[in-house]
Amino acid sequence: MNNEKPLSSDEALILLSKRYPELTVLTDCVNSEEYEKERLVFNRKFDFRPAAIILVTKTEQVQTIVELANNATFDLTVKSGGHDHEGECSATDSWQINFREMNSVLPTLDGIKIEKDYKIKKEQDGLRVTIGPGARFNQIKPVLDEHNLGIPHGTCKTVGIAGYTMGGGWGPWTRKYGMACEYLVGATIVLGDGQCLQLTENDTDTNKQQLLWALRGGGGLSYGIVTELIFKPFVLPFIAFSFTIDAHRFFPGVDTVTIIEFWEDIVKEGKNPSLIGTNLKIEAQHVQTNEDRTPDAELKCSMNGYFGGTFLELVEAIIAWSRLLNKNNQLEAEKLTSWIKDKANKAITVISHILPEGETLTPEILRDNWPFNWDTTHDLNLDPDCPAPHKLTSRLANPEWDDTSRKALVRSLQSPLLPTFDEGNNNGEQFKFQTFITLGAIAGNFYESHDDSTDRVSSAFPYKKQLFTVQYQAWWNQPTRVENECDECEECDETGGIEEKRVNRKFSNRVQDWIETCRDFDIPHTGGAFISFKDASIPTERYFSQNYQDLIDVKVDHSEDPKILFKSRKTIL
Numbered sequence: 001m002n003n004e005k006p007l008s009s010d011e012a013l014i015l016l017s018k019r020y021p022e023l024t025v026l027t028d029c030v031n032s033e034e035y036e037k038e039r040l041v042f043n044r045k046f047d048f049r050p051a052a053i054i055l056v057t058k059t060e061q062v063q064t065i066v067e068l069a070n071n072a073t074f075d076l077t078v079k080s081g082g083h084d085h086e087g088e089c090s091a092t093d094s095w096q097i098n099f100r101e102m103n104s105v106l107p108t109l110d111g112i113k114i115e116k117d118y119k120i121k122k123e124q125d126g127l128r129v130t131i132g133p134g135a136r137f138n139q140i141k142p143v144l145d146e147h148n149l150g151i152p153h154g155t156c157k158t159v160g161i162a163g164y165t166m167g168g169g170w171g172p173w174t175r176k177y178g179m180a181c182e183y184l185v186g187a188t189i190v191l192g193d194g195q196c197l198q199l200t201e202n203d204t205d206t207n208k209q210q211l212l213w214a215l216r217g218g219g220g221l222s223y224g225i226v227t228e229l230i231f232k233p234f235v236l237p238f239i240a241f242s243f244t245i246d247a248h249r250f251f252p253g254v255d256t257v258t259i260i261e262f263w264e265d266i267v268k269e270g271k272n273p274s275l276i277g278t279n280l281k282i283e284a285q286h287v288q289t290n291e292d293r294t295p296d297a298e299l300k301c302s303m304n305g306y307f308g309g310t311f312l313e314l315v316e317a318i319i320a321w322s323r324l325l326n327k328n329n330q331l332e333a334e335k336l337t338s339w340i341k342d343k344a345n346k347a348i349t350v351i352s353h354i355l356p357e358g359e360t361l362t363p364e365i366l367r368d369n370w371p372f373n374w375d376t377t378h379d380l381n382l383d384p385d386c387p388a389p390h391k392l393t394s395r396l397a398n399p400e401w402d403d404t405s406r407k408a409l410v411r412s413l414q415s416p417l418l419p420t421f422d423e424g425n426n427n428g429e430q431f432k433f434q435t436f437i438t439l440g441a442i443a444g445n446f447y448e449s450h451d452d453s454t455d456r457v458s459s460a461f462p463y464k465k466q467l468f469t470v471q472y473q474a475w476w477n478q479p480t481r482v483e484n485e486c487d488e489c490e491e492c493d494e495t496g497g498i499e500e501k502r503v504n505r506k507f508s509n510r511v512q513d514w515i516e517t518c519r520d521f522d523i524p525h526t527g528g529a530f531i532s533f534k535d536a537s538i539p540t541e542r543y544f545s546q547n548y549q550d551l552i553d554v555k556v557d558h559s560e561d562p563k564i565l566f567k568s569r570k571t572i573l
């Protein structure tokens with residue numbers, strides 16, 4: 001046993017800065033604007049003050065920090081994009097390894113950097129993109145777009161690649177392309193003793209293979225600190241559109257259970273291969289008492305999706321989908337088409353698109369074929385979500401999911417705990433509450449034809465056969481304790497609306513109580529939970545299901561971390 005006295009945080013910082021005089025370390029001292037900004041996490045419910053925020057620029061520095069931590073008293077935390085829903089990338093008094101500066105994105109073909117503006121036309125084995133853990137989607141996507149390449153990104157532009165991928169990585173690409181973790185083919189990782197390993201898909205070393213397997217969806221931080229991620233990108237579809245259908249406007253008077261069933265019909269295995277990915281958002285609603293919950297409620301819903309096909313094919317698909325809902329009121333074909341056209345311009349928005357080089361969507365095509373709302377953004381775009389306090393929980397729909405499940409789900413979305421519309425539960429107005437669920441489709445071409453046993457290294461994402469994720473969310477605003485302009489979207493100002501936000505204090509406990517009731521709500525044929533939609537109160541095993549014990553084994557046998565330095569409430573140990 002080592003009897004040397006452990007280093008204090010201050011002593012270790014002196015050693016670190018002697019070794020790397022160029023390294024930027026932000027500490028908690030008066031008037032340190034950069035420290036005040038960098039210590040924030042996306043979920044503003046949490047307010048941590050790390051002892052040191054170390055803006056690393058090289059793997060070697062991470063190795064030294066881990067070596068020091070082995071003989072010191074402070075805890076380590078690791079932040080890439082800072083979007084963990086439980087704020088697990090930071091902690092008061094910890095040393096935070098911060099990857100803000102390691103955010104490069106390098107696409108290569110057969111190991112050679114792809115030239116600027118060169119468009120890749122077809123899939124090739126040698127395509128790779130090497131990404132620094134601190135890169136966010138608004139930094140990654142433009143570089144990949146330039147070369148006509150993609151990886152299955154999420155919906156929000158400021159989420160970090162490291163946490164997203166290790167959590168699985170669900171997105172509007174998942175039906176056709178699977179989760180992002182399926183594309184991780186290599187990584188550089190620093191283990192608990194400070195040694196650095198290069199992991200590649202073709203490695204014959206089984207220890208390394210198992211580490212790579214665990215990084216693919218086995219959750220952040222547990223197995224080591226990742227300083228570089230290598231993906232195999234895909235070539236972007238020749239043509240694609242992103243769209244939103246406001247279902248309550250497009251199908252007025254249709255109850256939510258029917259709309260959910262309609263959406264499930266569309267996403268089912270074998271159906272609509274052109275629908276690249278989709279989610280259904282359903283807003284929650286105040287009721288006076290629990291007895292007032294009804295399975296017949298008509299809640300506000302919108303279906304979002306990516307569609308890989310021509311504009312006319314999208315129109316045809318929407319007409320075909322409408323028929324699914326029309327089967328009860330039997331409008332004949334001609335009337336149905338004019339009914340759809342009538343509703344569509346209020347309810348359907350085509351948001352962005354990819355078109356073959358040199359082609360544009362002419363106003364004639366748009367006007368003659370469909371009265372969609374139209375936004376001319378090229379490239380499939382990302383959401384500019386803004387930091388705010390929030391709480392979520394999640395589960396997944398099992399293949400047996402049925403009408404009893406839908407009805408229970410709709411009942412769970414009505415609660416006396418929620419503020420009324422006038423009290424601020426209005427899902428959209430600035431400074432107020434948003435309480436809703438999103439159902440994120442997993443079922444589709446990718447996992448339908450995917451056979452884990454034929455993969456050289458499969459992924460630890462355990463829910464490949466589930467139909468969709470069910471993510472309950474409650475968001476609100478509160479007066480900020482720090483003066484900070486939003487650095488995520490460059491649009492909102494966190495310091496504004498102090499008086500309006502103060503009113504929210506009355507209800508912010510209640511919307512979190514609602515999330516607690518949803519976690520335990522009896523919804524038949526659901527189970528599990530998705531680690532990227534982290535809720536600290538869910539037992540860890542539930543996140544990893546059949547892979548739980550194997551992931552513990554990887555941690556114990558291969559992460560070289562007997563002191564369990566890599567730890568948060570939801571790491572595997």
Ligand SMILES: Cc1cc2nc3c(=O)[nH]c(=O)nc-3n(C[C@H](O)[C@H](O)[C@H](O)COP(=O)(O)OP(=O)(O)OC[C@H]3O[C@@H](n4cnc5c(N)ncnc54)[C@H](O)[C@@H]3O)c2cc1C
Pocket residue numbers: 042077078079080081082083084085087088089099133153154155156158159160161162163164165166167168169170171219220221222224225226227385532533568
């Ligand atoms: C607004 C918003 C939208 C979202 N949308 C989606 C979505 O569409 N799809 C989806 O799947 N998820 C989504 N998420 C969830 C998101 O993917 C996870 O919260 C993810 O963990 C965030 O990654 P990060 O790097 O930004 O977070 P961080 O908070 O930096 O890290 C998350 C976890 O990973 C660990 N970690 C971070 N970097 C490293 C590293 N380099 N090595 C080892 N461990 C590390 C951290 O310690 C922490 O435990 C969303 C989250 C938010 C807030």
